[in-house]
Amino acid sequence: ETGVTQSPTHLIKTRGQQVTLRCSSQSGHNTVSWYQQALGQGPQFIFQYYREEENGRGNFPPRFSGLQFPNYSSELNVNALELDDSALYLCASSLGPHSWEKLFFGSGTQLSVL
């Protein structure tokens, strides 16, 4: 049990729609990172939020956006869904934004785009 929860666990959308995925971090963790994991691949870094500000972004287009709230929850929003967006989306919280911080992962949201 990592203390990080994600919702929903599964989601089916059609191409062109918009989706919001949610993550509830451990209390006191002011950093959340979001990752996309395609089948058979390692997670790919989407972006990180630290104290409610974006603090780094991977190679993802602007239609991937996020928010972090003062209550340790966060959102990943994806607009204009494409078939290739089908993947497992993981959030991970940590005490701080540095790569040496221990990460606490949620169980992920499996997104299918038809």
Place this chain on the structure above:
Amino acid sequence: KNEVEQSPQNLTAQEGEFITINCSYSVGISALHWLQQHPGGGIVSLFMLSSGKKKHGRLIATINIQEKHSSLHITASHPRDSAVYICAVGGNEKLTFGTGTRLTIIP
């Protein structure tokens, strides 16, 4: 060439065997993480290393900064160790992940 390479990609072993999973990386790093992912997606952090060696129960992780190489060892392997093991490396903030090693331990 990927920044993080893991080997082997798949490993099947008998219960009780000594297991070694390798991770090589091509960039300078501040930290290396070993993670365990079970079916269904959940990821658990096993170790964070910046130098030397760490041990937790039957798991041992080592890192050689000069060689840009890390190993994860499992002693007295058990079927519950069956999972995907992922290596991730980081500079200051962003982590780059390997594709994982799928380990299956047969009773």
